[in-house]
Amino acid sequence: MNHAVTHPVPHHFDSAEQAFQASKLGVWLFLVTEILLFGGLFVAYTIFRGLYPATFHEASHHLNKVLGSINTVVLICSSLSMALGVDRVRQNDPNKAHQYMLLTLFFAVCFLIIKYVEYTHKFHEGLLPGAHFTFAGLKDDPKAPLFFSLYFMMTGLHGIHVLVGMGLIAWVLIRSNRGEFSSGYYTPVELVGIYWHLVDLIWIYLFPLLYLIG
Amino acid sequence: MIAMLLFQWRLPQASNFAPMVDRLFDFILWFSIISFLIIVVGMVFFLFKYWRKKIPEDKSAYITGHTKTEMSVAFFLLVVVMVIFYWGWIDYKAMKTAPEDALEINVIARQWLWQFQYADGKMLTNELVVPKDKPVSLIMTSQDVLHSFYVPDFRIKQDVLPKMYTNVWFVANKTGPYQVFCAEYCGTSHSQMLAKVKVLEPDDFEQWQMTGELPEGMETKVAPAEASAAVSGAAASTQGEPLAEKGKTLFSNKGCTACHSVTGAAGVGPTLKGLFGHPVELVDGQKVNVDENYIRQSITEPQSNMVKGFQPIMPTFKGQLSEEEINALISFIKSLK
Amino acid sequence: MSGHTEVGNYLTHPKGFWSWVTTIDHKRIGIMYMATTMTFFFIGGIFALLVRLELLTPGLTVMSADTYNKFFTYHGAIMVFMFIIPIIPAALGNFFLPIMIGAKDVAFPRLNLASYYIFISGAALAVWALMAHGADTGWTFYTPYSIRTNTSVVLVALGVFVMGFSSILTGLNFITTVHKLRCPGMTFYRMPLFVWAVYATAIIQVLATPVIGITTLLLVMERVLKIGIFDPALGGDAVLFQHFFWFYSHPAVYIMILPGMGIISEVIPVFARKHIFGYKAIAYSSLAIAGISFIVWGHHMFVSGQSPLANLLFSVLTMFVAIPTAIKVFNWTATLYKGSISLKTPMLYAVSFLFMFTIGGLTGLFLAALSVDVHLHDTYFVVAHFHYVMMGGTVMGLLAGLHYWWPKMFGKMYNEWGGKISWALIFIGFNMTFFTQFFLGYLGMPRRYYDYPPQYAGLNMISTIGSWFLFAGFLLMLIYFIRSFFSKEKAADNPWGGKTLEWQIPSPPTEHNFHETPTVTGKPYDYGVVKL
Numbered sequence A: 001m002n003h004a005v006t007h008p009v010p011h012h013f014d015s016a017e018q019a020f021q022a023s024k025l026g027v028w029l030f031l032v033t034e035i036l037l038f039g040g041l042f043v044a045y046t047i048f049r050g051l052y053p054a055t056f057h058e059a060s061h062h063l064n065k066v067l068g069s070i071n072t073v074v075l076i077c078s079s080l081s082m083a084l085g086v087d088r089v090r091q092n093d094p095n096k097a098h099q100y101m102l103l104t105l106f107f108a109v110c111f112l113i114i115k116y117v118e119y120t121h122k123f124h125e126g127l128l129p130g131a132h133f134t135f136a137g138l139k140d141d142p143k144a145p146l147f148f149s150l151y152f153m154m155t156g157l158h159g160i161h162v163l164v165g166m167g168l169i170a171w172v173l174i175r176s177n178r179g180e181f182s183s184g185y186y187t188p189v190e191l192v193g194i195y196w197h198l199v200d201l202i203w204i205y206l207f208p209l210l211y212l213i214g
Numbered sequence B: 001m002i003a004m005l006l007f008q009w010r011l012p013q014a015s016n017f018a019p020m021v022d023r024l025f026d027f028i029l030w031f032s033i034i035s036f037l038i039i040v041v042g043m044v045f046f047l048f049k050y051w052r053k054k055i056p057e058d059k060s061a062y063i064t065g066h067t068k069t070e071m072s073v074a075f076f077l078l079v080v081v082m083v084i085f086y087w088g089w090i091d092y093k094a095m096k097t098a099p100e101d102a103l104e105i106n107v108i109a110r111q112w113l114w115q116f117q118y119a120d121g122k123m124l125t126n127e128l129v130v131p132k133d134k135p136v137s138l139i140m141t142s143q144d145v146l147h148s149f150y151v152p153d154f155r156i157k158q159d160v161l162p163k164m165y166t167n168v169w170f171v172a173n174k175t176g177p178y179q180v181f182c183a184e185y186c187g188t189s190h191s192q193m194l195a196k197v198k199v200l201e202p203d204d205f206e207q208w209q210m211t212g213e214l215p216e217g218m219e220t221k222v223a224p225a226e227a228s229a230a231v232s233g234a235a236a237s238t239q240g241e242p243l244a245e246k247g248k249t250l251f252s253n254k255g256c257t258a259c260h261s262v263t264g265a266a267g268v269g270p271t272l273k274g275l276f277g278h279p280v281e282l283v284d285g286q287k288v289n290v291d292e293n294y295i296r297q298s299i300t301e302p303q304s305n306m307v308k309g310f311q312p313i314m315p316t317f318k319g320q321l322s323e324e325e326i327n328a329l330i331s332f333i334k335s336l337k
Numbered sequence C: 001m002s003g004h005t006e007v008g009n010y011l012t013h014p015k016g017f018w019s020w021v022t023t024i025d026h027k028r029i030g031i032m033y034m035a036t037t038m039t040f041f042f043i044g045g046i047f048a049l050l051v052r053l054e055l056l057t058p059g060l061t062v063m064s065a066d067t068y069n070k071f072f073t074y075h076g077a078i079m080v081f082m083f084i085i086p087i088i089p090a091a092l093g094n095f096f097l098p099i100m101i102g103a104k105d106v107a108f109p110r111l112n113l114a115s116y117y118i119f120i121s122g123a124a125l126a127v128w129a130l131m132a133h134g135a136d137t138g139w140t141f142y143t144p145y146s147i148r149t150n151t152s153v154v155l156v157a158l159g160v161f162v163m164g165f166s167s168i169l170t171g172l173n174f175i176t177t178v179h180k181l182r183c184p185g186m187t188f189y190r191m192p193l194f195v196w197a198v199y200a201t202a203i204i205q206v207l208a209t210p211v212i213g214i215t216t217l218l219l220v221m222e223r224v225l226k227i228g229i230f231d232p233a234l235g236g237d238a239v240l241f242q243h244f245f246w247f248y249s250h251p252a253v254y255i256m257i258l259p260g261m262g263i264i265s266e267v268i269p270v271f272a273r274k275h276i277f278g279y280k281a282i283a284y285s286s287l288a289i290a291g292i293s294f295i296v297w298g299h300h301m302f303v304s305g306q307s308p309l310a311n312l313l314f315s316v317l318t319m320f321v322a323i324p325t326a327i328k329v330f331n332w333t334a335t336l337y338k339g340s341i342s343l344k345t346p347m348l349y350a351v352s353f354l355f356m357f358t359i360g361g362l363t364g365l366f367l368a369a370l371s372v373d374v375h376l377h378d379t380y381f382v383v384a385h386f387h388y389v390m391m392g393g394t395v396m397g398l399l400a401g402l403h404y405w406w407p408k409m410f411g412k413m414y415n416e417w418g419g420k421i422s423w424a425l426i427f428i429g430f431n432m433t434f435f436t437q438f439f440l441g442y443l444g445m446p447r448r449y450y451d452y453p454p455q456y457a458g459l460n461m462i463s464t465i466g467s468w469f470l471f472a473g474f475l476l477m478l479i480y481f482i483r484s485f486f487s488k489e490k491a492a493d494n495p496w497g498g499k500t501l502e503w504q505i506p507s508p509p510t511e512h513n514f515h516e517t518p519t520v521t522g523k524p525y526d527y528g529v530v531k532l
């Protein structure tokens, strides 16, 4: 009863169920576009790797596998805690839900910190994209900078998605704190959850392609 | 004025490809005219026949479609477009396969002029001289951005890319000067990036090769009518030493001899004798055929196609050789039969 | 139906400037899109006139080569990204798609408004960049020229990136609306064909636009950070850019044409008072075109140096796309047979669509044939081809729709004679401007040429004079449309006798379209059933 007051079904829908289904379809479509956005980069990666397999093999040794693996685990954990958080909201258990969402945010921050460490290290060594590449070890392989161009583009774009995802989680957290969600209405939480899983999923592809080919 | 508007609407056919392309063009044209007429005459006829001057009632025949007719029309059209496709492909394939004995000329494009580099060392700007009735193959590269080599009267066109070679070939079968355009947008003077192909009788061509003299009427002169408008970039030519000779000199000056023999003996690097046109095996087991692009890459980016059984020690010569010099080296390596 | 008592119409019901800029009513958003994109059409058109003016005579006519290069870039970029891609879906689609399926709004009204503002920001960024610093790459941004030129490619590319988002959100909104908000009885096979067309378009928008997003982003990075992916000097691949660009921009040409085709499928049955011929074939051919459009992009690159095998595949696939299109064209013509036709302005535009789009489409076959394209690529033949499909196709469809729905949108009727005269001017002017260009192209005149050899002078002059007829036609149209706002006379609710839902409600519609959700019991083009 209470939530029906705070969340009346928008005028152009006939039922709450219809509204929920529509939002869900919308978000799924949006995720498709996200995948295609990254798809372009994956295609570029595939082409250049096909052209210069040795270079890519060699260059990937200069990524930090340990940090990469830790980050993979961190993101998978964050996905899990997000899923649990959504489930808690659905079960009318706001306090637990908040804890899970905070945990998710915590993992996300860890991810970014580790990424930051990796980036600074690369900057330091001169493992930079394209024309800025100065790393001596791969100096006479003219294609090596390309690998790092792709590395920074892909992980950078992914990093931006992590940041956006954190913003969204913070947003539903605040709304949840205001008591806006319950088992009757939790669409935004569910949708942010789906988005977060996608961010995780993209990383799961990036990690082996960039770090593990060597 | 009227005479100017009554333009000639067929282009001269000055190469082996021209009649070929025109035949298919005409086929599609007639087919299109017929389909267009069926649709538009039908449409206009219906419009007048069923035109009601007053706001019409909902009175019309209740026809919602006829799947069989639709399918048969679609099938018929499918057959026609497949014919068009196949025909286009056959002709195109011919355009892509240059005969062995073609006269090879290097082309270097840059903003905004064309340079033609002959095996005997001649270097012409904005002027390409070729013999009639003999296949000519152009090996083209660009120094900066994309360009496109286009001779409408020959019906040939090929983009010219930086850092790699593309090819186009033709047999010119009428003498005369023909217009070359740059057909890929390349900046400010894209529309001034013009040149002339001068097709000479074989005798005249030989004469030209010896003395550098063009026959009557073919001299590098701008025709008066052209002077006002699109002035083709001024032509110029220089005579250097033969390309392969120049390549040979470079080959020792740049230190290639330190690692490569030209006699067949393997050294630190593979011998370059008999290399061109034959397959080599790379470290990853892949077999590739040696062409201009392969050699170019071996020189500018040696690590990107490592030959099996050798160490990655060849230094890159990227940035140390001009396009002309790379062409000369390739020409030399080609001559090592 | 005329007794709209308790609420005013959407134009006047909430009042005031603020109520417009914060509106989430799909109709108002549609109108705002229309005003914006039409403005861009006029701006793009003025650049076209300047381009044509320069080409009036060989050599320098009124401007320098650099200016010319900028102007055709502005013309192409504005027309494509700010006019023809958004206009039909975002303006007319926004307005009519929900009404035609009996919905009160699109699925995400707020997102709809957001996508409008995203569009405006992207367009403003791009236009500002064009005006302040210029860009001279052509609308195709080919690398490496676009990496080297010292004009403001970065900002324009960012503008395109942002506008892409708007297009994605619009498409996403429409797909969801069609799936989730159809009124009772509105099955897929009862949807008007315009809805089918916009639906197919939306699929392309959602699936193709992200790729132009990443492409422009990479181009920006290429210029800012020199990442080298598209730059051969840094080991990258210049032709890869072309693949990326056309992977979006080829499907985009069907984003442009499908909604126009949808309008034609509405207008022809209404003005012929006849059931559409082959409803399902037309509906499915839209989807077929959308599907095939993703696998033909390489036909823009036949002489780019891509492998002959790729060329073979792209050529054959391109041929397939002609078949569903041909089915549509035949079905529209067949619809006229034994109809009861009235030649009002919308119908005039619809039949000129048939006339000109057929020419444009058939010349596409010349370009799809490999050996012939080698000769015609990057000549005026291509320019003529795409103006015949975009201007002769999409713009004719748009104008048909604009006249057809004008009384519904504004409750006012335009001057019919004004409509006919301006149609005649546009029809003559268009064919004069662009038919000549087929000859120019066959005779070898390359496109993007500031200057040309004298043998092309005569045809160019005719073409330029044609563009002035076009100007006169559009100016007249602008005048009578503006005048119609001040006309005292109210338009009828259903002046043309349409059967689709938008004609069953008042003109202009009320704020929430329907007082109560309608229930649909029949098909959208049931003419000729009731024989008197």
Ligand code: HEA
Pocket: B035, B036, B039, B077, B080, B081, C140, C253, C254, C256, C257, C299, C300, C318, C319, C321, C322, C323, C325, C326, C327, C329, C357, C358, C359, C360, C361, C362, C364, C365, C367, C368, C369, C373, C376, C377, C378, C382, C385, C386, C389, C390, C393, C394
């Ligand atoms: C609205 C936009 C639109 C549409 C609908 C089309 C439709 C088609 N286009 Fe076009 N095209 C463009 C916009 C469009 N194009 C643009 C903007 C460019 C250039 C971009 C640039 O470089 O700047 C271009 C360029 C272009 C090229 C590249 C040319 C080059 O650069 O060398 C090719 C090549 O295949 C091509 C082919 C086709 C084909 C086969 C169709 C088909 O879909 C047409 C199908 C229609 C018909 C065939 C007519 C109706 C049918 C009949 C009358 C029945 C009888 C016919 C048969 C089926 C046999 N187009």
Ligand code: HEA
Pocket: C041, C042, C044, C045, C046, C048, C049, C051, C052, C072, C073, C075, C076, C077, C079, C080, C083, C084, C137, C138, C139, C140, C383, C387, C390, C391, C395, C433, C447, C448, C449, C450, C467, C470, C471, C474, C475, C478
């Ligand atoms: C929707 C797409 C679209 C439309 C509608 C048009 C419309 C027109 N186009 Fe263009 N065109 C393109 C898309 C389009 N074009 C593209 C994509 C290119 C390729 C660019 C490139 O190479 O990168 C191109 C290129 C192009 C060229 C080739 C340039 C070159 O290669 O060098 C030419 C030359 O004739 C041309 C001409 C025209 C003309 C005369 C019109 C006319 O139909 C325009 C008619 C409109 C008007 C005349 C406007 C009237 C204005 C008013 C009435 C306003 C009055 C109001 C006030 C004064 C307040 N266009």
Ligand code: CUA
Pocket: B110, B111, B112, B146, B147, B148, B182, B183, B184, B185, B186, B187, B189, B190, B191, B193
């Ligand atoms: Cu060189 Cu255009």
Ligand SMILES: [Cu+2]
Pocket: C249, C250, C253, C296, C297, C299, C300
């Ligand atoms: Cu295309």
